[in-house]
Amino acid sequence: MATIHKRGAWQWQAKVRKKGIRASKTFETKAEAEDWASVIESEIVRGVYVDRSMAERTTFREVIERYIKEEAPRHKGGQSEVLRLERFMREECALVDRTMAMLKVSDFEKYRDKRLEKIKPGSIKRELGLLQIVIEHVRRDMGLLENPVKDVKRPRVNDQRDVRLQPGEEETLLEALEEGRNPWAKAAVILAIETAMRRGELLELRWEHVDLEKSVAHLPKTKNGFKRDVPLSPRAKALLKEMPHSIAGRVLPLSPNALKKCFERARTKVGLEHVNFHDLRHEATSRLFEAGWNIMEVAAVTGHRDLQSLKRYTQLRAEDLAKKMSLGVEAGA
Numbered sequence: 001m002a003t004i005h006k007r008g009a010w011q012w013q014a015k016v017r018k019k020g021i022r023a024s025k026t027f028e029t030k031a032e033a034e035d036w037a038s039v040i041e042s043e044i045v046r047g048v049y050v051d052r053s054m055a056e057r058t059t060f061r062e063v064i065e066r067y068i069k070e071e072a073p074r075h076k077g078g079q080s081e082v083l084r085l086e087r088f089m090r091e092e093c094a095l096v097d098r099t100m101a102m103l104k105v106s107d108f109e110k111y112r113d114k115r116l117e118k119i120k121p122g123s124i125k126r127e128l129g130l131l132q133i134v135i136e137h138v139r140r141d142m143g144l145l146e147n148p149v150k151d152v153k154r155p156r157v158n159d160q161r162d163v164r165l166q167p168g169e170e171e172t173l174l175e176a177l178e179e180g181r182n183p184w185a186k187a188a189v190i191l192a193i194e195t196a197m198r199r200g201e202l203l204e205l206r207w208e209h210v211d212l213e214k215s216v217a218h219l220p221k222t223k224n225g226f227k228r229d230v231p232l233s234p235r236a237k238a239l240l241k242e243m244p245h246s247i248a249g250r251v252l253p254l255s256p257n258a259l260k261k262c263f264e265r266a267r268t269k270v271g272l273e274h275v276n277f278h279d280l281r282h283e284a285t286s287r288l289f290e291a292g293w294n295i296m297e298v299a300a301v302t303g304h305r306d307l308q309s310l311k312r313y314t315q316l317r318a319e320d321l322a323k324k325m326s327l328g329v330e331a332g333a
Contacts, residue, residue, distance in 0.1 A: 002037035004030060018044045025056060048145060055101040055142035063100060064089060067134045076221065077200070079256065084130055100142055103135075108152045121155035128152055162312075163279040164286060165193075169272060176266035184254045185262035187239060189280060191252075194236035196284035196302045198223055199277055203259065205251045212237060219303075228303050289313045 007013040007026055014033035015024040023040050027033040043049040064085050072078040072085075089096050095107055108128065115124050132149035139147055165173075170193065177186035188202055197205070201219055209218040215232040222228060232240065245251065252259075263277050281302070288298045295310050304310050 002034075002041055004033050004037065006030075016040045016044070021049060023049075023051075043145075050143035050145060052101045052143040055144055056099050058100050058138075058142065059097055060100060060103060061089060061096040063138050064096060064134055067137055071137060081130060083257070084127060085134070088127070088131070100135075100138070100144065103148045105148045105151045108149050112152060112155065116155060122157045125154045125157055128154060161276070161279060161282065163275055163282065165275070165279075165283050169270075169275075172270045173266060173272060173275070176269045177262065180262055180266055182254070182258060182262045184252050185259055185266070187243060188252050188254060188259055189263070189277075190239055191236055192277065192280035193284050193287075194233045194239075195230050196281050196288070197230060198281060198303075199256065199259065203250070203252055203254060203256060206249060207245045207251055208248045210240060210245075210251065212240060222303050226303065226305065228300070230301060285310070285313060 001018065002014060002016045004012060004014050011026050011028060012030045012033040013024060013026045014037040016022070016037055018041060021044050025033070025036055027036065040049065068082050068085055072081045075081060092111065095103075095111065098107075108131065112124055112128065115127065128149055132147055135144075135147050135149055138144075174186055174189065177189060180186075188199075191197065191202055192199070195202075195217065197217075197219070201222060204221065205217060205219070209220065210216075210232075211218070212232075215237050217230045217232055218227070219230060220227045240251070243251070254262075260277070267273055267275050285298060285302055288301065293301075295307060295313075298304075298313070299307060299310060302310075
């Protein structure tokens with residue numbers, strides 16, 4: 001049975017004695033003490049009680065900091081994880097300063113709803129996924145039966161974009177990048193348009209993996225875990241020949257954050273705020289279809305493992321062919 005009594009002028013202590021198990025904890029309010037005691041008693045009755053003393057004295061902030069120090073450096077996208085988690089700790093002080101034992105599903109549902117006002121569902125889904133991984137990393141050690149993020153319903157994702165560069169916009173964007181402070185950003189944009197590589201693939205591309213004689217760039221590591229060879233267009237090849245390089249080392253000595261800032265400054269300067277860097281991959285893919293490449297050829301270049309994601313481009317190709325057919329009929333009339 002649980003007993004609740006006042007401890008000093010400002011605290012309440014809950015004690016549970018049931019089936020030989022003893023547990024106690026101090027709270028700032030009587031309601032919190034009663035809620036905790038109710039949960040513990042229920043777990044004892046159901047035979048699922050686990051000692052959570054470590055979870056009750058460890059804050060979510062400490063767990064995140066431990067993950068940043070021990071786990072993130074081992075991951076391919078570790079730098080991105082660190083940036084996301086550091087932002088989370090800055091903006092969610094009340095949540096991260098709670099103990100692990102006090103985290104609830106509703107806490108993360110509120111976080112999800114608040115973030116939906118600022119960012120896209122796909123981004124929120126990735127954020128929640130990362131937080132779930134962070135908690136899962138310590139869950140068993142801390143005696144937590146459940147991961148509170150796991151049961152948070154993810155927002156429906158419809159991130160499919162269809163942003164294309166209109167005539168003259170590529171040249172305008174490149175001119176703005178040319179005037180910027182970082183000379184590598186312009187090269188990154190050109191290579192993105194010419195190769196359909198993802199931003200991370202471009203930034204990890206090394207000179208030892210570039211074969212200018214064969215006009216191929218080898219990617220030993222990609223987002224989906226499969227290596228691939230990317231053909232270099234004449235424009236991409238000419239650019240790479242002009243760039244200063246050595247036998248080894250990164251082709252684009254840029255950090256993800258530096259490229260992001262350079263690109264955003266340039267697009268804002270020329271009124272292209274609606275264009276994201278990832279849209280350049282879409283632009284490149286669209287151009288391949290417009291040039292007459294079939295879906296398997298395009299997939300070999302872009303690295304799409306699921307051909308369904310390329311199906312929308314077949315409609316683009318059909319419309320392009322219809323226009324050409326129409327022009328042909330008019331010319332023959």
